[in-house]
Amino acid sequence: MQRAxxxxxxxxxxxxxxxxxxxxxxxxxxxxxxxxxxxIIGAVVVAWAVGEVVTARVFGEQEDR
Amino acid sequence: xxxxxxFRRQQLHDPGFVRLIFSDTLLAPLWMVxxxxxxYQWLLAGWHKLYGDDRWIYVAGPDGLxxxxxxxxxxxxxxxxxxxxxxxxxxRDFLDFMLRHEWYQWFSWIIAIGEVTIGIALIIGVFTGxxxxxxxxxxFNFLLAGSASTNPVLFIIALLVMFGWKVAGWIGVDRxxxxxLGTPWEPGTAAREVGRGLHLPAVxxxxxxx
Numbered sequence: 383m384q385r386a387x388x389x390x391x392x393x394x395x396x397x398x399x400x401x402x403x404x405x406x407x408x409x410x411x412x413x414x415x416x417x418x419x420x421x422i423i424g425a426v427v428v429a430w431a432v433g434e435v436v437t438a439r440v441f442g443e444q445e446d447r
Numbered sequence: 448x449x450x451x452x453x454f455r456r457q458q459l460h461d462p463g464f465v466r467l468i469f470s471d472t473l474l475a476p477l478w479m480v481x482x483x484x485x486x487y488q489w490l491l492a493g494w495h496k497l498y499g500d501d502r503w504i505y506v507a508g509p510d511g512l513x514x515x516x517x518x519x520x521x522x523x524x525x526x527x528x529x530x531x532x533x534x535x536x537x538x539r540d541f542l543d544f545m546l547r548h549e550w551y552q553w554f555s556w557i558i559a560i561g562e563v564t565i566g567i568a569l570i571i572g573v574f575t576g577x578x579x580x581x582x583x584x585x586x587f588n589f590l591l592a593g594s595a596s597t598n599p600v601l602f603i604i605a606l607l608v609m610f611g612w613k614v615a616g617w618i619g620v621d622r623x624x625x626x627x628l629g630t631p632w633e634p635g636t637a638a639r640e641v642g643r644g645l646h647l648p649a650v651x652x653x654x655x656x657x
Contacts, residue, residue, distance in 0.1 A: 399571050426618065437623070
């Protein structure tokens with residue numbers, strides 16, 4: 383169960399990055415490219431942190447047992 | 448024998464700095480910025496073709512009219528001393544063939560959806576090497592068709608990301624996907640599980656379980 387939640391959270395995080403990317407490009411691409419680029423980089427870093435903190439920890443614990 | 452010396456097999460190893468750049472996760476943050484920038488450029492280019500007032504597809508009337516105009520400009524041969532936009536005759540014939548058969552109507556869908564897909568794949572870092580390869584292929588075709596624009600710069604970045612495929616998606620989905628799937632020469636954890644479940648021929652089974 384814990385594995386499924388961790389995996390689901392990881393997948394959701396990266397789907398979220400794609401959603402942020404599309405929303406940013408749709409909202410700000412015409413005005414300021416930096417304004418659209420920064421939220422995307424931010425979302426990637428957040429999704430990476432979710433993977434390293436949640437997913438890696440849960441799957442690491444499972445493998446250690 | 449000189450011929451034997453010429454064709455003698457030997458493996459030459461990459462220097463340390465090449466391995467640091469293209470194979471070490473230490474530089475993954477740099478690859479992430481390059482990859483996301485490239486993906487952002489593709490998403491930006493594709494999104495306008497897919498959605499909005501100036502979109503290429505799903506419009507009233509035939510789809511891909513902007514693509515048709517682009518192809519028409521590309522294949523045109525001006526009177527001397529003007530020079531044609533396309534340098535290679537075979538590529539001009541190829542575009543002309545597609546133009547005459549009105550392929551721009553469905554080809555515009557491929558370009559719009561392809562650019563958005565490449566952009567999202569690069570941003571989230573899924574199959575980064577393949578996404579960069581597809582992007583480079585599109586840049587290459589735009590360049591052959593005579594459109595410089597941002598294509599030379601994006602082409603170079605795509606080539607670099609392709610060479611750095613092992614680490615370019617490390618801060619991305621590939622961090623999880625590549626170890627699971629592996630490669631044809633080194634199956635990953637999930638591929639090995641599948642290999643055990645299937646009754647593969649001996650040679651494949653050996654590779655899958657090693």
